[in-house]
Amino acid sequence: MFTSGFSEGTANEVNIDGKPEIFEVLLEHVYTGKLTMSILTAYEILAMASYMQFTDALKICKEYIKRQVKRWSPTPDKIPIGDIYQISQLPICQGEFLAKRCEVFMCRHFKILKTSDVFLEAASEEFLKHFLELTDLAEEDTEKEVLELVVKWLKFDWDKRCTHAASLLGSVRLGLVPEEDLQELLDDDIRSIKECEQLLTEMQEGNKLGLSKFKLSGKMPQHFATRSTITAPVTFCGYFKAEEGGISTTTNSSFYYFDKRSKCWKDNLTYSFVHIGYLPSLIVVDEDLYAVGGLEQIAYDGYSMPMDNFCVYVPEQNEWKNLPSMKNPRSHVQVAHLDGFIYALGGLECNDLSSSVERFDLAKEEWQELASLPCGFHCVAATAYHGNIITYCKQFVDGPFSGVTGGCISVYSPDHNTWHVDKDKDKLGDDMPEPRLFQHEDQLYRVKYEKPEDQNSAKMYEGPSEYQPVVNKVRVERCEANDMTVSMGDEVSQDLIPANAVCAFRIEDDVFINTEGFVIKTDIKVDKDQSVNVDLQEWKAIALEEECGGIANFTFDPKKLQCIPDIDESEEDTDLSDGRSDTGLCEYDESLDSDMGSLDYMYFWG
Structure with a gap:
């Protein structure tokens, strides 16, 4: 502008469109290589970087938005969803993956989109018509x-x-x-x-x-x-069939989803999951579905080797991608997500208990080994809660099938790489439904099951269950010397929940079902003094007849998934990985928008 013969080169004053504070951020980037942005400034920085033709800043902004837009939880006053629309319409984003990701974001948060004055004012008739024809609106x-x-x-x-x-x-x-x-x-x-x-x-x-x-x-x-996009519990199902010579193979494993309208599981896809493994654990992070571990499809003398596979299904691209394998092959592993890391805890190694704990860094795409589970513990539930990983572990007499001696809650602190074990132990039965940890409205609960005194109440339902739910609030408190205390809070009354085949329980007026260690919120609403009985009959199909891996709640398009291609061995191209030195990595700055509940970046580019 100033050296290429333009009029600005000789002018005494040059006017630049945009806010001075945004220009100051870009100017700092020019001189220091540091680019500071947040969810509230990303669009303005991107727009001005495009206007000023700051190539490096453009790449950083686009990569930041592409990675973060799936993690934002918008509200009209904190995250201007209209900015997401304007990002999708910038000429520099047209035809790129970023524009598609912004469209998906708007579909996922449609209820807030229609309250945005920025969107209502700026959206063209052409874009709105295109948006209405999308099938990605949530169910x-x-x-x-x-x-x-x-x-x-x-x-x-x-x-x-x-x-x-x-x-x-x-x-x-x-x-x-x-x-x-x-x-x-x-x-x-x-x-x-x-x-x-x-x-x-x-x-x-x-x-x-x-x-x-x-x-x-x-x-x-x-x-x-x-519209075809739905949100539903999903899993992989299958079973082994015996063959000659002590060799068994799995049936064709299938991707199942639970149709809440018909109250039944639907087989959506059948093909050989050579890359994914048999019965993997599942977790959804930023709207992508991750499959962790599992078993080989061929078993010898009844034993199937565990797998270290780790892959992801990206709905926007309708493809599976291989990611770096776990360091320790395992099946039946528990998974949780916290602050950009996927944790893999415990599991089974050739029918033996695994105490291995490791986590996958989603930004660096690498696994890190962590402090092992306490000796003799088998993790059956895990969740992220208030900056820690909370687990529920069973203890066995001698190995995973030798009789349960009890169960307890354990807390892993990522800051100190240490475990704290609750001293209070639960009495558990060998054949009882799996205990579960789950969150509801920012409160952590533990649900376990006990045999009712009145055994006749179990006769009300068909099915094997003879247990009634016991639900407690869980308190996790940090003490001096970085120690923690875990205690059971108030018990949530389940007097009106009879023993039943679907392991149902209630929190206030909502009814939940615990199936295969996964808690699903039903469509049943009950009054304070209302007994829950007949309505549960409709949910009996939630209990799977075939063996399954983990279950996760996932938003996807069943029509696309029916035509899913084989796993893509190549990794997604990113702007930050092509010919860049290690100094191109970002540092997190949690202070910028801590009240937003998300991390913002301070980038250093070199």
């Missing part, structure tokens, strides 16, 4: 809410936007919106447009005819097409 986002977004966008500047009303309504699945909501949302202004009134008249005729007959008539099929 719980009803078509009524999609219609609400369209109406809000039109009303934001009705005089200029009214000509787009018919086109946009044509992209809404109006057949999925209850008639009373159509009447409420579509006012006289919208109905005064001839094409809109004609469309609504046809929908009203369809309602009179009946939904099923109207759909069969073939009229406006696009208005009855459900």
Whole structure:
């Protein structure tokens, strides 16, 4: 600008669009190589870096946003979701993976998007129509809410936007919106447009005819097409079948998901999981599904070798990717995520207990070995809670199948790489359902099961369970000398929960089910004094008949997953890895936006 013959080179004063404080951040980067940004400044820094053509700063900004956008939990006052829209529309992002990731982010947080004045003001009719045609909206986002977004966008500047009303309504699945909501949302202004009134008249005729007959008539099929992305518990299932010579092989392992509407598991995909392993543990981090460990598909004399495999399914790209293997091959490993690390705890090594603990650094893509589990402990549940990893461990007489002596909670401190074991032990039975740790509204709970005094209550349901739930709040407190105390808090009354086959329990008016060590929140709401019995019958199918690995709650598109390709051996290209020295790594600065609940970066580029 100043040396290439432009007018700015001889001008006494040069005006630069943008905020002075944003320009100051970029100027600091030019002189020091340090670029400080947060979730609230990322868009403005990216836009000004593009305007000023600061190439290195552009790469850092784009990489930061690409990695962090999946971790942000937006609220209208703290994370301006309108900025995400504007990032997706920047010319430098068009056609890139970053733009797609921003679109997915907006779909995932659709309820907040429609409250953003920035989005309502800036979004074009072309983009909004494209957005409405996406199938990535989450299952719980009803078509009524999609219609609400369209109406809000039109009303934001009705005089200029009214000509787009018919086109946009044509992209809404109006057949999925209850008639009373159509009447409420579509006012006289919208109905005064001839094409809109004609469309609504046809929908009203369809309602009179009946939904099923109207759909069969073939009229406006696009208005009855459900959006395909769902959020559901997922797992891998299968079993061994015996063959000659003491050799057994697994059946074709299948990817199953639990359809909450039909209350049954659906087999979505069947193929040989050579790369993934048999019955891996699962965890979802930043909307990607990670598969950890598992077993070889061939067993000799009843023993199958554990695997060290580690891979990830990225929904945006619809592909599996191999990641660096664990240092210790294991099956039935417990997994948890905390501060950018995936922890793998315990498990089985050739039918022997494993005390191994290691974690995977998602930024550096490498495993680190940590302090082992206390001797003789078998980890059956793990969760991240208030900066620590909380586990529930069983203790056995001699090995994993020799009889349970008890169970207790153990706490791992990442800051000190140490374990603290609760001195109070639970009495556990050999055949009881697995105890579980889970969080609900930032409170940690432990659920275990005991045989009821009245054995007749177990007769109410078909199934093997003869246990009633015992649910306690868990308190984890830090003491002097970096020690911790773990204690059981108030017991949550389960008087109105009979023994049942689905291991159900309640927290206030919500009913939960514990299956294969995974806690799922049901759609059952109960009053304070209401007994939960008949409704649980509908959930019996949650108990899997085949052996399964871990279960995780995952958002994905079943239609895409049916056509999933083999694992891609190559790693995703990133801007920070091509020809860069180690000084290109970032340092975390938690002080910038600590109240936001997320980490922000201070980058050093060299």
